[in-house]
Every structure is written in C-alpha cells, then in structure tokens.
Amino acid sequence: MPVTLVHPGNEKTPQAAAPPARLQSLAGKKIGLLDISKPGGSFFLDRLEELMLTRYQAGRVMRVKKPTYTKNAPPQVIEQLRGMDAVIEALAD
Amino acid sequence: MTGRNDCVGAYLPSILVPMKTSQRQPALEIQGYRPGKQALLVFFETDCPTCQLALPYLNGLAGGGVQIIGFSQDDDARTREFVRQMAITYPVMLDRGLQLSRAYDPRSVPAIFLLDEHGSVAKSLVGFDKDGLNELAALLGHAPIAPADDGAPAWKPGCGSRHLDPHSEDPHSEEAASGGGESAPILRRVAQPAQRITLGDGEDLVEFCYHEFGDALPVVPPTSEKVAAMLKPSSLSPESVVARVPPCYGEATVEKIAANAVMAGCRPEMMRVLLPLVRAACDERFNAHGVQATTHFAAPLIMINGPVRDELGFWSRQNVFSNVARANSTLGRALQLILLNIGGGRPDGIDMSALGNSGKFSFCIAENEEESPWEPFHVDRGLQRGESALSLFAAEPPRGVSEHTAQRGETVLRAVCQALATVWSYRLCGRNEAVVVLCPEHVKTLHRDGFTKPAVRQFLFENTGIPIRYYTPADGGEGTQLVSQYREITILGERCYQKFSSPEAIHIFVSGGTAGKFSAVLGSWATGPAGSQMVTYPIPDR
Numbered sequence: 050m051p052v053t054l055v056h057p058g059n060e061k062t063p064q065a066a067a068p069p070a071r072l073q074s075l076a077g078k079k080i081g082l083l084d085i086s087k088p089g090g091s092f093f094l095d096r097l098e099e100l101m102l103t104r105y106q107a108g109r110v111m112r113v114k115k116p117t118y119t120k121n122a123p124p125q126v127i128e129q130l131r132g133m134d135a136v137i138e139a140l141a142d
Numbered sequence: 143m144t145g146r147n148d149c150v151g152a153y154l155p156s157i158l159v160p161m162k163t164s165q166r167q168p169a170l171e172i173q174g175y176r177p178g179k180q181a182l183l184v185f186f187e188t189d190c191p192t193c194q195l196a197l198p199y200l201n202g203l204a205g206g207g208v209q210i211i212g213f214s215q216d217d218d219a220r221t222r223e224f225v226r227q228m229a230i231t232y233p234v235m236l237d238r239g240l241q242l243s244r245a246y247d248p249r250s251v252p253a254i255f256l257l258d259e260h261g262s263v264a265k266s267l268v269g270f271d272k273d274g275l276n277e278l279a280a281l282l283g284h285a286p287i288a289p290a291d292d293g294a295p296a297w298k299p300g301c302g303s304r305h306l307d308p309h310s311e312d313p314h315s316e317e318a319a320s321g322g323g324e325s326a327p328i329l330r331r332v333a334q335p336a337q338r339i340t341l342g343d344g345e346d347l348v349e350f351c352y353h354e355f356g357d358a359l360p361v362v363p364p365t366s367e368k369v370a371a372m373l374k375p376s377s378l379s380p381e382s383v384v385a386r387v388p389p390c391y392g393e394a395t396v397e398k399i400a401a402n403a404v405m406a407g408c409r410p411e412m413m414r415v416l417l418p419l420v421r422a423a424c425d426e427r428f429n430a431h432g433v434q435a436t437t438h439f440a441a442p443l444i445m446i447n448g449p450v451r452d453e454l455g456f457w458s459r460q461n462v463f464s465n466v467a468r469a470n471s472t473l474g475r476a477l478q479l480i481l482l483n484i485g486g487g488r489p490d491g492i493d494m495s496a497l498g499n500s501g502k503f504s505f506c507i508a509e510n511e512e513e514s515p516w517e518p519f520h521v522d523r524g525l526q527r528g529e530s531a532l533s534l535f536a537a538e539p540p541r542g543v544s545e546h547t548a549q550r551g552e553t554v555l556r557a558v559c560q561a562l563a564t565v566w567s568y569r570l571c572g573r574n575e576a577v578v579v580l581c582p583e584h585v586k587t588l589h590r591d592g593f594t595k596p597a598v599r600q601f602l603f604e605n606t607g608i609p610i611r612y613y614t615p616a617d618g619g620e621g622t623q624l625v626s627q628y629r630e631i632t633i634l635g636e637r638c639y640q641k642f643s644s645p646e647a648i649h650i651f652v653s654g655g656t657a658g659k660f661s662a663v664l665g666s667w668a669t670g671p672a673g674s675q676m677v678t679y680p681i682p683d684r
Contacts, residue, residue, distance in 0.1 A: 052347060055369040056337040057355050057401035058483040059392025088623070117672035119432035 072135055075105035081133035083122070084114040090139040097137060178259050180282060181209040185243055185253040188216045188224035189331050189383065190301040191426060195294060196252045196270040197228055198680075202287035203279060204232035213237040215251065215304040220331070223378050227418050229529065229680040243305040250300040256281060269300040291646050292524055293675045294427065332381045333393045336401065338366065351405065355483055359503065361405035372400035372410045376417065384417055385424035388431035390486030394420050398484055399476075406476035407468070411454055411684075415532065418679040419444065419477055422534045427675040433536045433667060434487035437494045440667035440674070441501035442481075443537035443577070444474055445651060446508040447520035448530030450681050458508035460655025462579075463540060463662075474504030499539050507653050513582035514652035516595040522649075523678035530681035535577055535649070536674040538565070540662035545584065548659075551591035554584050555598065558661060559606040562648070563641055565665035569608055570621030571628045571639045575647040575666040575676070578602065581654040584661050595650050603645040607631055607638025649676065 072078060080101050084090040094112065101107040113129045115122050130136050184200060186193035197212065204210050212234035214221035225234050237243050246255060248268055256265040256278055265281065267274040272288035273296070279287045290296070341350060347363040355361065362368070373380055373396065380397035387394050399416055408416070423430050423442060433440050446456045457467030465471055487493045489502065499505075511518045520531035541564070545557040558578055566574045580588070580598075588598060610630070616622050628639040642648060647669070654660070667674050 050343060052341050052345075052363070053366045054339040054341065054347075054351070055364045055366055055397065055401040056339060057364050057398055057405060057479070059387075059390060059486060060334075060337055061392065063390075117668075119429055119436070119668050119673050121431065 075101060075107050075135075077106065077108040078134040079109045079111065079132065080107045081111045081113060081130040081136035083126075083130065083136055083138040084112065085118040085122075085138065085140060086115050087118045087140065093139045094137075097139075179209050180259060180264075181211065181257045182278070182282075183242075183246070183255040183257065184210060184212045185237065185246065185248055185251050185255075185303065186212060186214060186224075187251050187301055187304060188214060188220040190251055192270045192298050192300040193252045194224075194228060194421065195298060195425075195427075196275075196300075197230055199275055199287050200254075201229070201231045203282060203284055208282050208284065211235060213242055215240060215243055216331070219377060219379065220382065223382075223417075226377075226682040227421070227680075229682065240305040243303055247305070248303045249306070251303050252300055253303065254278065270295070270298040272296050289524075291644075293677065295671055298426075331383055332379065333383050333395050335381055336395065336397050356405060356479055357482055357489060357503075361479070362407055364401040364404040368404045369397065369400050372403050372408070372413060373397065375410050375413045376400075378417075385420050387420070387424055387481060387485030388487075389434050389492050392484040392486060394424070394480060394484050399480060402479040402483055403472075403476045406472045406479055408472040408476050409454075409468075412469070412473060412476070414684065415446075415450065415454065415473060415681050416476060418681055419473070419532055419534075420480060422532060422677045422679045423477060423481065425534075425677045425679075427671075428534055428536070428677045429674040430481065430485065430487075433674050434481060434485060435492055435494060436667060437496045438667050439495060439497060439499045439538045440536040441499040441505050442477060443501060443535045443664065444477065444506040445519060445533040445535065445577075446470075446473075446506065446531075447511065447518050447525075447533075448681070449528070450530035451508045451511075453530075453684065456506075456508035458510040458512075458653050460657070462507045462510075462653045462655075463505075470506040470508065471504045474501075474506035477506075478502055478504065501537065501539060505537070507579070507651070509651055510582060510653045513656060514585060515589045516585075516650075516652070519649070519651050520678060522595070523676075525678065525680055530683070531678055532681055533676055533678040535575075535664070535676045536667040537577060538665040538667075540579065540664050543661040543663060544659065545661075546659045548587065551588040551593050552601070554587055554659075554661075555593075555601050556605065558663065559602060561663040562602060562606045563608055565641070565663065567620040569612060569619060569639075570624070571608060571641050572624075572643045573669065574642070575649065575669045576642075577649045577651055577664045577666075579651050579653050579662040579664065581659060581661045582652065582656045583659045585652050596645070598650055599645040599648050602648050603640075603642055604631070605633050606641040607633050608641060610637045610639060613639070 082094045082098060084094055098110045101110050113126055115126055186197055200210055210232040214234060214236050221236060250268055254267040255263050258264045275288040276286040348360050351363050352360045376396050378396045382396050383393045384396060385394045399420055403412060403416055455467060455469040457470050481487045509519050521527050523533060525531050541561050543557050543561045545554050548554045562576055565576050613622055613625055631638055631640045
C-alpha cells in the first residue's frame, strides 16, 4: 500500500547566480579587501594590499571590516564594497 | 497566570479618547481602556522578533497595577498563540482593520504609547530599548523592568508597522496573511503546505528517509498520519511560519517542525516545547547562523526547567547527558534535525566544525530542582518559579570535574575553577562564558557550608585565573596577544589574569544523580552581542 510522507526540509531552491566575468588584468581595477574580524586577518590583507598595488598596479584598494566574524556582513559593509571590480575576503585564523 | 490571556479577541467595555495627532480629530474607541488612569498601549506583530523580545518585559509592569493593553496587528489565531508562547499576562486585543495603528501611526513595532490620565500621549517608544522601558517604568512609579545584564541587547530595531504595508487593507484576510502570494513581502507569515512524497509498495521507508533526510542515524518516517497526530496539540495552522532557520533560513512551518519531531521520535505533546524551542534557536541573540557554521565545537545545549519536566518526562538525574530519557533525547534530536533539514546546517557541508560535538545527536538536560536548595535556573533568567522554561546555550562538550575527598565547599569550587580555567583555550581570558553543572552531592556540600548560588558564582569568578607566569616568555600562543586587556588578580598568593569578565558569565545549573561527586563545566562559543548569547523562553502550559 502506498505511503505518503511529509517533506521535512527546506523546499526552496537556491537561485543560482552566474559569477561575473573573470578579470583579465588587475591593473587599474578597484579591489575590495574584506576583513571578517578574525585575528590575523589584517596581516594577510596588509600583504595582499601591497601586492595589489605594487605587483599588479591595482587602481584602488578598499579595506572594509565586518563588525564580527560570527555574523553576516551588515548592509553597510556590503554597500561599501559596491562598485568594486573584485573583492577578496580574508577568512583568517 | 502563565500562558493564559482571556482578553485576546474579546470586546471589553470601551470609551472614546482623543488621538495623539490632533484634538480636532474625531475620538476613537479603544476597547478595554479605563479612563482617569495612566495606560500603555502596545502595538505589535506576532512574527516580529523584536516584539517577541520586548513584550514579555511589560509583564513586569502588569503585575504592578499599571493599565496595559496590547494591540495585535495579526489575526486571532496567531495572536492567541503569541500570547501563549510569550506568556503575556496583560490584556491583548486585535487591532481589527488596523484602525488604531493608522490613528497612532507608529513607523515600526513594537510601539508603546504612554497615555496620561486624560488619554493624551505623554511618551512613546518604538522598537526595543532597555533605557526607554525603564524610563517608562519610572514614569509609572515602577522599579526598572529591563536589567542591563540579562543577556538581551540594550537596543534592537523593530519591524515595519503593518498599517504601512501596501497590502494591509485587510490584514486579517488569508491573502494578507500569506503575504498575498509569492511576489508579496519577503518574510511571509504563512508558507505553502509541505510537499507530499508518495512511496509505492515495497519501498523501504526507513532507508528512503535515511538517504533523503536527516543525519547519519535512521529516522522515523514522517508519514502524513504521524505528522497529523503531531500537529493536533498545536492551535496554529500547519503552514504558519514559526521562524526562519539559519544558516539557509528555511521556513520552519508548524508542519515541518512536526515532521522533524516525528522523525526524532517525539510524542505529540512535545510540540508545546518545540515551538518556543525553534523560536529560541532562531532568536538573533542566539545567532544560530554562526553557531551552525563555526569550526568550533559549539552545539545548542537545551536546558529545561519547571513543571514541564514532570509533565513530559524530562530527566534530570543520573546520566542526564546520556541516552536515558525519551523526552530529553528526542527533543534534542528534533532540534538537530530541524537545524539540518530546514536550516541546512549539514555536518558534511555548511557546518564546518573541525571535530564536531556528540551533542549534535542530541543535547538536552533538565535541572534537578528537587535536589537543589537554590532557586531554579530559569528564575535566574527572569522567569517565575512556577513557569516552565527552556534555555539555549552554544556549548562545548562537558568536561568532568571529579572531587570526592573534599570536606569543604570551597575545595569543591577550587576544583571547578581549574576546569573553568581551560574554557576555550587556557590563556584566553574575558571572552567566554560557561555553564557549570553541579551534581547534587557537590551542591549539598556547598549548601552546608553556607554557599548561596550568587556566592558560588562570585567565588568562581574571583578564583578562576591563569597564572601570569604562563604568559612569559610570549610564545605567540592563543590568548597571549590580548594581555593588555586582561584584569590582574591574586589567587592563593599568585598573580593571575582573571578568566571571566563578570560573575554573570558563569551559569550554575544543578543536575545529575544523587550518587557520585562528579560535576561538569561546559564552555561557550564566542559570546556577547558579537557572538552567541544564551536565550531563555517560557514553555506554555498544556
């Protein structure tokens, strides 16, 4: 005899988002560096910033920091990164 | 009385009072308002997390003879369930047609209006604001009602008032309740019914469910019959959205909570615990988003207090952390299944815990209030002794404290201090909290020596520290970079850094069997507003 089950999970299908086109060059680009506020993140991003500006001639580096690594970035943080050509996030530890 | 509020939806004797905006406007009838006395009008939505946080605080004023009337912007069923779940003790009415909301015109809820003896607005408060609540209390000649250190944030913004919603013309219609369809508000109050999956003859139900739902253990198949039986005790519609479960924010409808409860082996009576439990787990203060995704050990520890222990069979004696009682084991497991199936925190996916925690199978203990000479834990958390309650704490696994030969309470506590000193990492101070589960034999010794619960907490606070000599020479180990922020104390003649930031960071819970002098310490994950805060919710009466 057929049995009917009640779906116990989240039935919403995540909406796929296509990644933006890969940058051909970093020269002149605006690069966001997001620190999630874990210890050590700043060391990593300091070095990346230096490399972006010197080795790859990035046009501008924007440093942004989440208030806490334990929660999603608040809208103000996301807003600061709007307009960047690429963003690198330091998960740190 | 907890969970009872006979005024919801009722029409009480009424008068006409002037509105706040202009004396020239026609007066509006407020049901239940008594003239000549100060009054608080409280506008709220049942699914607003800030309303869920704020409204129980006003119970503290209701007991003092202050005239308070709550006005729900939702329908009768949701309002009754809100009042029951939040244990609201003052009268609550429905703002039918949002007429009063439009007249008072709050931008967001919760919105509280203090009316003077003439019915004019003397003060208003929007959102959750502890200072504002205490100012209101003072204006009403009442003691403060919102302690600074009860774990709730000082301030939290509310949700947009429903009367400003373009779909608010008829807020009690089904269309409005469901958000008017898929394209209406992002946060809808009623979801679609759960999908039904029909399996033919010969299919192995247990194997199907094992592969499709749940974790590494087989589950009870959530057949439509079993889920229907589980739904019976709830007065909410099956499609009502109780919360959105992080980290993927799936909608936890009553029906889906019931399906997971069936899978965990819960009895239908457990729904009265599961609904506030899911709300607690999704409370922003608890921060399940972080708890479910961290690389740390943390798992939600459920701590049960009050009459519900006997009513539903929660165990608080020997083997309390173990596989001893159906109520503990199935409630803990149901929460884990909900977090996994609805929230998406898969242990082989988003849940990135490096080593995990066996509590992720089930992690639920009850307080042995009968063997404790002190007030129960939920009283520490601001509830009444006669209420039932659950508390949630993002906990590491328990670390044992054996002390069988101590003759004095102080010696017992010094053993506990040594375990507390190792929480998170031994040289990290001032960042963490801990639950200390004291066994009845240790409690007996402490009580005999005159220790009250606050005295126990104070002793542990003052005597848990890390010797400063452990920090030199600096080796770059965890916690050594932050010493400039640490507080120095002397413990037994040795200079130390104090482990905890305050006595309130140490939570005392009495549990376990009456034989064996074994207590336990459970460390926290990141704490405070930037981490996970313990939350306590009342469990409604039967």
